[in-house]
Amino acid sequence: MDGDAIAVVGLAGRFPGASDVATLWRNLLDGLDAVHDYTPEELRELGIGERLTGDPAYVPAGGRLAGVADFDAEFFGVPSAEAVQMDPQQRLFLEQAWVALEDSGHDPAGYDGVVGVFAGSSINRYFLFRQFGDPSATDAWESLLLPGSAADYLPAQVAYRLDLTGPAVAVQTACSSSLVAVCMAAQSLVDYRCDLALAGGVSVTEPRFLHTAGGLVSPDGRCRAFDAAGRGAAFGSGVAVLALKRLEDARQDGDQVLAVLRGWAVGNDGAARAGFAAPGLEGQATVVAEALAGAGLSAEDIGYVEAHGSGTLVGDAIEVTALTQAFGPGLAPGSCALGSVKTNLGNLDAAAGAVSLIKAVLAVRHGVVPRNLHFETPNPEIDFAASPFFVPVGNHPLPEGRRRAGVSSFGLGGTNAHVIVESAPAEAPRDPSRGEWQVLPVSARTPEALREAMVRLADHLEAGPADHPGAGPAPRLDDVARTLTGRRAFPHRAAVVCREPKEAAALLRAGADGGPGAQGLPLTSAEGVHDELRNLAASWLSGADVDWPQPSGARRVSLPAYPFQRRRHWIEARS
Structure with missing residues (x-):
């Protein structure tokens, strides 16, 4: 069975309120609400005009990412003039792709294998709100939509800048983009199309959203997943990247194994939904059941589901119903934890699925499900008593025998993805360190x-x-x-x-x-x-290349990433 298992050997990302994965995990355990309420001064600096902010439906909140304008262009050999024109989503993903490789312990320049990259990004809002119509920019707007800006070129930029020769595939399925990218990367590894894969997504957005009844954006920007007060969530900025290898190879190579992907599935609702933007129950249930079957597991083996959890009354109700259908009868009520990282960060769009997976990886690794924020009164459309699920309002321990999680991500337009992740296999015991040089x-x-x-x-x-x-x-x-x-x-x-x-x-x-x-x-x-x-x-x-001796039995581990020396590369908002 290990032949089709995929090891998570590296994690990287930047998130609202967290500059790295370790800080994200600490924030989740602490129950931090990282959705930011923007001040009028901050909105003016972003160039958001009074016509929008004066609308009673305007939502001045979102998951804010620090330092979006900054980039270490010299590190990646990007000329300063080109860096200013690049979509900041490409810059962020490029940096975190390097961090994920470092976290895996592999330098692509010396790696004896093929490295692939699978990634998705959101709409290039930098182009829409900074470049388009800027008198200092060229009038040839079409040229700005080429490699530095278009979503198609995100993985190609990474492959070029880091000299990766495996598949470089752009995945664009809206909110499910990054989890679909993980599924494609895992399958590429199983099929021996690459030996190490980077997978994830990135989104950079600004608070330019209005709340509408039944829509995806809540009035105050908070996501109240599975709660009676659920009215959507704010959108936010973030980037998440996972480094993946075949489990057999990772163990043989002495890599760290943070968790293991056992099964995955991708599908679409087709026409079996109320409208193009509406979720479909059967499509969601199908991918969950397929991922479980691919993992060779049953619902009893799963201790936690990291849900899509959009925070809408209808969407959450359909999701829990689909999960209950896929899990089947016989499970005791309250036997499986249910959460959504959107309650902490907001909806990170193309990065949302990968962020959810990182949360699940850390949950099964450490044996605890972080609390779900803003849950007070259950959504009346969800029959929790008839389901195996409960929403933890405090940090919840995962039983040793059920340190497995299902992770869902559903894209607008009906493309659904589900991944089964479990804790890493026990490592062989090692002798204590003897204090050798x-x-x-x-x-x-x-x-x-x-x-x-x-x-x-x-x-x-x-x-x-x-x-x-x-x-x-x-x-x-x-x-x-x-x-x-x-x-x-x-x-x-x-x-x-x-x-x-x-x-x-x-x-x-x-x-x-x-x-x-x-x-x-x-x-x-x-x-x-x-x-x-x-x-x-x-x-x-002195500058020489050295063939370092490798300590016997030593393994690769997570260490601090390269300290990028970022400078501002940015077109300021027009007043």
Whole structure:
């Protein structure tokens, strides 16, 4: 069965209220409502006029993403003038694709395999509200819809900038785009069309929405999924990327396995719905049942469903009815948790499905389902007593034998996707770390980035498990060494030769403050360092390529990502 199982070996993303995956998980456990209420001053800065803001139906709220205007163009070899014209969605996804690769422990330049990318993005609102009609831009508007702007070119940009030679496929199915991309990536891996796949989505939007009765946007921007007060959700900005490998390969290669995808399915409602924009019960039930069958599991094996959870009375009722139908009879009421990350972040459109999957991956990994926000009175259209589902209003533990989740994402137009994810298989026990000498190489494109990378790594090595819940237990130094020696080597370098994480952290901080590493010498504080390791570190610091020895039995682990040195590349809003 492992032959068709897909390992999640890396996670990356930026979300409302969270600059990375670990912060997102902490926010979910803390029950943070990350939907932002915009002030009149913020709306004016965005160029949103009084004709819209003065409408009584206007909703001045949404999932805001910090730093959308900023991009490390030099890192990716993008000329500044071109960066200004690029859809910020492409820039965000490009950065997080790199982060996902780093999180997986694989540099595509040295990876012995084919890397694919499957991704979707939302409408290019930067073009609509910043570029179109801008007197400083060209009048040849058609040219602006080419590679830097059109959604078709998002995965191709990543493939070009990162030199990925596998399938590069744009997936455009509205809100289900990123989860459909995951399904396509998983199938491509099963079919041996690629060996490592990046999958996800991105959305950048602004608060330009009106609430309409029965529509998707709620009056205050909050998503009250499964609640009697549900009136939709605000849209928001975010990006989510998962790195995937065949489970057998991941275990053989010493990769971290954060969770396992066991089954997936994609389908469409067809004409069996009230209208083009209406959800279809049979279509939703079918993809859930197909994903379960593909996983070789029954409903009793699932402890949690991360729902599409749009927060509309009709949509939520149809979804729970479809889930109940797919799960079949016989399950006890209240035996399966039901949640929606939209209650925390709003609807992230093309990124929504991948964000939901990241939440589910972390839930089965850590054995807890985060609380569902804004749930007080059950939607009267949902018969919870006749279903196996309940909505947790506090963080809910997942039983050890049922650390599996189903993840749903449904696109406007009826394209539905469902993925079954389970906790990673138990790792073989390892002997405790014996304090052997290790080399930790750190590099960056600029001196400033190198110093920041050293401080970030020091923080990580000093942190306990509770301080970085998205990454699991405190890191072993041999795992850290294996992961760092597999990363891209940039011109500005430092190297730590050490035996303990705390020692490494102290040396990294000293080097960042201008210690020996700044003069091209290995950072070490003890005698007795193995001459071979010292010489390898010195050679690497001089700019040479080094064939690093791999610690026996060491595994790749999540470490802090490259510290991008972003600058503003942006066309300001017109007043």
